Amino acid sequence: MKKIIVLSIILSSILTACKTDNNKVKTEVAEDTQLTVLEKIANANGFAHWKDVASIKFTFNVDRDSTHFERTWLWETASNEVTMMTRQDTITFNRKAVDSTMTATDGGFVNDKFWLLAPFQLVWDQKNFTYKHKENTEAPISKTKMHKLTTVYGNDGGYTPGDAYDYYFGDDYIIKEWAYRKENQEEPNMVTSWEDYKTLNKLNISMMHKRPDADFSLYFTEVEVK
Template sequence: MKKLLFFTFLISALISCKNNETNIGKETAAETDRSIEQQIAEAHGLNNFAEVEEIQFTFNVKVEDSLRTSREWTWNPQTDEIRLTEGDISRTYTKTDNIAENDKDIDQKFINDSYWFLFPFQMVWSDAEISEEKTGVAPISKKEMNYLEVSYKGEGGYTPGDTYVVYYKDDYLLEEWIYKSADGQREMPTTWEDFEDFQGLKISKSHKSPDGSFELFFTDIEVK
């Protein structure tokens, strides 16, 4: 009887191990099936974005010691209603496929500012062309990292043809990037630093040029 019980236990254990191996295999396959850009977006909190009802942030640009730009945004992702405040002037519009002509200037500013704010998500949301993952030396830290080229080759949008080279390590959080203009006349590397978690969204609050003379940064961030 003892031998029978032991044999029965051994078979059960083997079946359990086999099931665990199968589940582990499925998890590994699922991980592999996710694209690199999807993993980058999820590392920055993409899976929490569906719960967001409102985002507020101020987009700032400082050159040397002079604050050149400061724009306050309030965005409801559920309705795509967007409010911009610059100085004493506030304007509101709703983002649709057909932007009214008199709203295109504010829409262009929002696209620029929100791309800096949530670019890892835009890698999944937009129709960008994504290169295969490569390794190379990052432009600012001079450390070897993984990188992708994110290109907008179509004729749509306000700046068609622009390319972004994003650098990241094994945690998939962006560390640096290079902006390349469509005409090839301009390249601008900046850091991705000062990350903070806002309701599950990991936001880089500061982007600096190699010599620190340029800084694009976000303040007054609130995620509801």
């Protein structure tokens, strides 16, 4: 009798554990299906851990033919204080109070940060653009079938109103290629790869972008996430 009772308890425990695991899987699936494609891309790159980031420092580099350009940024995320460092100058300002003297510098930061954290910008900027998501679309560089997300920014506000971006990614929601279209024109102004991903404090960041039609590389060095 004791053996039967013990066996019953064990089976009951196994069934309860299975039900718990199944419920957990169902909950995770339900939560995932409720996310927008914007959130899925951001989360695939570690967006859930952004809340733990106190600062991020990075050097933005562009090699075009025989020329090289670079500038380094330090962004204190809580205070929104930004410092730009170049060979010529060091400028510190706060993004909560950008005046006319800082517009050009802030515009440079917005551009460079966008390249670095575009998957997160999809969540941060989602009130500022409309978007469409298509599957099985040919990517411009690899010519393989991928998901395509198109975002078109509004005509008011920002440094580049009306611009459009086409993101190409796989089922893992990691961006592989993108195209920039100024003022939402049909033909892209620039198409680049998204490659050399590195994980820094749980943020997944693409370090290299190359154009297929030019001697051009845009990349990041000395990236520090604290």
